[in-house]
Amino acid sequence: MARPSDHVDGARLWRRLMDLSRFGARPDGGVDRQTLTPAEIAARADLVALGRSLGLEPFTDAAANLFLRLPGRRPDLPPVMAGSHIDSQPTGGRFDGAFGVLAALEAVEAIRAAGLVPERPIEVVAFTNEEGSRFAPGMTGSDLFTGARAMAEVAAIRDAEGIAQGEALAAVLAADRDVPQRPFQRPVAAFVEPHIEQGPVLERDGVPIGVVTGIQGTRRYRVRVTGAAAHAGTAERHERRDALMAAVRMVAAIDRAASDPSDTKLTVGLFEVTPNAPSVVPAEVLFSIDLRHPDNAVVDRLDAAIRAIVEGERGPCAASLRQIQHNPSLTFSPVIRGAIAAAAGGLGLTHRDILSAAGHDARQLHDVCPTGMIFVPCRDGISHNPAEWAEPDDLAAGARVLADVLWQLANGDGPGADASGDPGIPR
Ligand SMILES: [Zn+2]
Incomplete structure (x- = not known):
């Protein structure tokens, strides 16, 4: 045939x-x-x-x-x-x-x-x-x-x-x-x-x-870190609520957590700073997290780690994490x-x-x-x-x-x- x-x-x-x-x-x-x-x-x-x-x-x-x-x-x-x-x-x-x-x-x-x-x-x-x-x-x-x-x-x-x-x-x-x-x-x-x-x-x-x-599997998040705008010259360190510094600490810690196992795919592709002015302490940062791994257990473990990091690294700022997508492997x-x-x-x-x-x-x-x-x-x-x-x-x-x-x-x-x-x- x-x-x-x-x-x-x-x-x-x-x-x-x-x-x-x-x-x-x-x-x-x-x-x-x-x-x-x-x-x-x-x-x-x-x-x-x-x-x-x-x-x-x-x-x-x-x-x-x-x-x-x-x-x-x-x-x-x-x-x-x-x-x-x-x-x-x-x-x-x-x-x-x-x-x-x-x-x-x-x-x-x-x-x-x-x-x-x-x-x-x-x-x-x-x-x-x-x-x-x-x-x-x-x-x-x-x-x-x-x-x-x-x-x-x-x-x-x-x-x-x-x-x-x-x-x-x-x-x-x-x-x-x-x-x-x-x-x-x-x-x-x-x-x-x-x-x-x-x-x-x-x-x-x-x-x-x-x-x-x-x-x-994929999980996608949006993290919003809210601090307060302040003068770059006059605001003392202890009184600053710098949203960018908090967000940078979070991203660095999340990157470290996602290095194990090494085939984890972690991407922070969106990072918006407000007001994004050179002499103003950043009031707000919005960033994305895209997390992928074939093993659902790895993704779930990192999900818990990310949530803990956002809370643990926010310092004097407020932080909210929103999961916008979850597709298991x-x-x-x-x-x-x-x-x-x-x-x-x-x-x-x-x-x-x-x-x-x-x-x-x-x-x-x-x-x-x-x-x-x-x-x-x-x-x-x-x-x-x-x-x-x-x-x-x-x-x-x-x-x-x-x-x-x-x-x-x-x-x-x-x-x-x-x-x-x-x-x-x-x-
Ligand atoms: Zn296609």
Whole structure:
């Protein structure tokens, strides 16, 4: 029998990636296609047209997530889904997200070209606002789809211009041409997200396919230290409430605490001083903490340490710590990981297990269905950068693996048959 992967056309996939990168193209070769902007709306409309031309049925939902559906023999069964996102950072590259969506499209086209009709429907998906650069936090499209967040909360998030995400969503949905809306929380049989690694491991090892084992845990905080403004020349040391000195003590102590274990990722990327004047004792500091480690126990231990440090180092200032995000580490479905490894092996492609250091929509989908990710190498691990680059052969290899994985999952059976006769895909 024909294998879907035999019909994957790497040159076509590359051409479509380059075509998509014209939407929001930056003069330096990168992409600025932030979520729900005119550039992304135009790219989305282009994808709808492309999907229709391939015989796929487009639909959306109230989060403007875009789905392109290949019918299966059993329209009553939950679909197998694959894709990623088409929004980018303001200084984004051409492959982050876009590769996942277009690889899924290529895989579906290959299945059709092989003359195959899957048992289950297969849906290509582009989730809204993965990046969170315009409306923070990100992944609100997959959060809404899976029910992790409610629309009222997401709609109220405003961008730097004061535009509410709800208004931006309404504008995008109004621009759709005959794209029907479906409800959130539709059942999904399985989800596979192809993505560039955004790290150096696969390139360094010369391995084209990464079987992603899971996503490392993240906690994000905002710390506000409040002191009092005073004259730099006249205020005595004992009467100062210097918010910056307190914040610096906290950051230094947190950095020391996070040095063990040495693979802990600690970042203080935002640091705002008020009034930020050379001859005024700082009255207030706001800083961020981004803490990541694959072992939840490490993250939890450091969480307690950070809280103690903020309290212990505040001196005469007041300090408040607010945790704004907590995503525990997760381990992807062994069934999906096994399917990816088997498909790569069947194609003679070397593969290795790899942990995702960055978050992806797959995190959200993992909560509702068996989920996995396929990584492909990217040059020097550079991403969120106009210099982002992936080799066409590696991208084609990722799409070929995906095509065979989707075909297997869409016809997949396993234990757990339910009353509807759905054989189900085990987690
Ligand atoms: Zn991405």
